[in-house]
Amino acid sequence: MNEALDIRVLAALEPISTFSPARLRELLDYCRVENIEAGQNPFSNNFMQGRSVYLVRGQLELSYADGNQVMMRADSEWARHPIGKRQPDIVAARTLSNVQLLCIDDDLLDRMVTWDQFAMHEIIKLRTEKTDSDAAVRRLINSGMFSAENLNVGPFAHLPPANIGELLNRIEAIAVWDKDIIVREGDEGDYYYLIESGRAQVSRSVGGGQQVLAEIKAGDVFGEEALISDSKRNASVTMKSNGVLLRLKKKDFLELMKEPLLHRINYPEACQLIAQGAVWMDVRHPAEYRHDKLPGAINVPLNDVRKAIGALSIATPYIAYCQSGRRSAAAAFVLAQAGYKVFVLENGLWSVSKAQQQQDGERNE
Numbered sequence: 072m073n074e075a076l077d078i079r080v081l082a083a084l085e086p087i088s089t090f091s092p093a094r095l096r097e098l099l100d101y102c103r104v105e106n107i108e109a110g111q112n113p114f115s116n117n118f119m120q121g122r123s124v125y126l127v128r129g130q131l132e133l134s135y136a137d138g139n140q141v142m143m144r145a146d147s148e149w150a151r152h153p154i155g156k157r158q159p160d161i162v163a164a165r166t167l168s169n170v171q172l173l174c175i176d177d178d179l180l181d182r183m184v185t186w187d188q189f190a191m192h193e194i195i196k197l198r199t200e201k202t203d204s205d206a207a208v209r210r211l212i213n214s215g216m217f218s219a220e221n222l223n224v225g226p227f228a229h230l231p232p233a234n235i236g237e238l239l240n241r242i243e244a245i246a247v248w249d250k251d252i253i254v255r256e257g258d259e260g261d262y263y264y265l266i267e268s269g270r271a272q273v274s275r276s277v278g279g280g281q282q283v284l285a286e287i288k289a290g291d292v293f294g295e296e297a298l299i300s301d302s303k304r305n306a307s308v309t310m311k312s313n314g315v316l317l318r319l320k321k322k323d324f325l326e327l328m329k330e331p332l333l334h335r336i337n338y339p340e341a342c343q344l345i346a347q348g349a350v351w352m353d354v355r356h357p358a359e360y361r362h363d364k365l366p367g368a369i370n371v372p373l374n375d376v377r378k379a380i381g382a383l384s385i386a387t388p389y390i391a392y393c394q395s396g397r398r399s400a401a402a403a404f405v406l407a408q409a410g411y412k413v414f415v416l417e418n419g420l421w422s423v424s425k426a427q428q429q430q431d432g433e434r435n436e
Contacts, residue, residue: 076104076173080127084173085151085358086184094187097219103174107166114155114164122174123153129170134163142167152362177421178395182222185397188356188373189235190217218290231330232397233404241323247310254308260297262318266290269314275306286311298324333403335417341390344414349388352413354402363420365392373398380409392416 081087081095081102090098104127107113113131118124127150131143143149155161222228230238244267247253253264256276266289273285273293284306287293297304298321319327336344345351351368353360360370371379373393383389389411391399396419403413416422 076102076127080173083151084125085362086356087180088151088358089184089356090187094183094219098175098180098183101175101179101219101223105172105174107170107172109166109168109170111166112164113166113170113172114161119155121177123177123180124155125153125173125175126150127171127173130167131170132165132167133161136160136162145170151358176223179219179223181393181395181397182228183219184356185232185373185393185401186217186222186235188398189232189401221292229328231328232401233331233333234327235401236405238319238323238327241327242317242319245316245318246313247316248313249310251310252307253310253316254294254304254306256304256307258304260294260302260304261321262294263292263298263321263324264294264308265292265317267315267317269316270311271314272309272311273306274309281307289314295324330400331404333400333407334414335396336390336414337417338423341414341416344388344390349390349414352389352391352399352402353393354391354398355393359394365420368392371402373402376402376405380406380411383411385410388412388414390414390416393419395419395421 076099078092078095078099081090081098087095087098105113126143126145128145130145131154132140133143133154134140143154217227247269253271256274266287268289270289271287271293272283273287274281274283276282287308293308294304296302341349341351345367351365353364353368353370354373354376355370356372357370360368360372364370371383383406389406391403391406391413392415393399396415396417399415399419403415406413
């Protein structure tokens with residue numbers, strides 16, 4: 072954990088402010104803090120490439136490609152958002168005081184925001200439908216299956232967002248007991264597992280005996296290698312205590328890793344549809360939308376998309392967008408199932424030329 076960073080600093084940033092305290096503590100392990108002295112250019116050497124960078128202390132002077140020059144303070148509203156996202160290119164920067172920058176990997180942050188927004192959507196859906204599955208879904212949402220670590224390096228880092236809801240429906244919980252063999256070396260792969268509670272031991276046959284490879288605990292996952300590679304299990308997993316496992320069948324695991332059919336279009340194609348009467352739909356949090364929405368866009372946050380069904384015009388085509396395309400894919404899938412014609416902006420706002428955004432904004436003013 073980065074001790075130099077207070078969790079309250081994260082809680083003031085967008086879209087991070089929507090995270091629960093537990094989620095913020097998780098994210099803290101993936102934050103990098105840069106302390107830079109006055110008079111320096113902090114953005115040399117592609118410093119911001121692939122990162123969300125926030126100014127959390129001090130003052131910066133920023134010069135943009137359009138000729139504008141701005142002084143940014145850490146206590147300003149502007150500093151709550153990542154620097155340089157969807158603004159004209161920064162051509163020069165200078166620290167006016169000693170500054171502290173907070174850096175987070177763009178993809179990880181976007182995956183975490185996507186998962187958290189869709190998790191809220193699923194809870195709202197269950198309450199609307201008045202099913203008995205609310206407790207089970209809450210249990211899955213709060214499990215370690217979608218921890219920052221698993222979203223960063225685990226199989227679900229590659230889960231198509233449109234399949235998150237279906238994934239929650241297909242995972243099952245099973246009780247297990249001390250000394251139960253969950254996975255046996257040499258067997259065919261059948262399930263992907265997460266330990267919700269309890270401890271287990273991973274071992275492999277070596278020289279006629281069992282060599283212990285690892286001890287795993289609540290929040291840890293196992294079993295994906297044999298499913299992805301379609302090979303036999305290369306180790307055994309034995310429970311070392313009573314516990315509860317969450318598991319997903321091989322067939323479901325492989326099916327959910329494939330993205331369902333979505334209508335994806337690039338930015339020029341989207342602009343043509345907008346000119347013909349389509350409407351931009353920003354599915355991010357309201358604070359993100361207010362900060363840098365596309366001209367004429369409406370805001371339908373992913374976690375509220377079910378509430379919008381019926382309120383949105385069924386005759387209007389919509390083009391859903393977010394930062395990367397993850398959240399918009401999930402929203403488009405839900406709306407398409409309800410009969411709406413929804414396109415997804417391929418790769419989201421990250422793919423859109425800053426110069427083109429500025430030109431379109433001027434045309435719509």
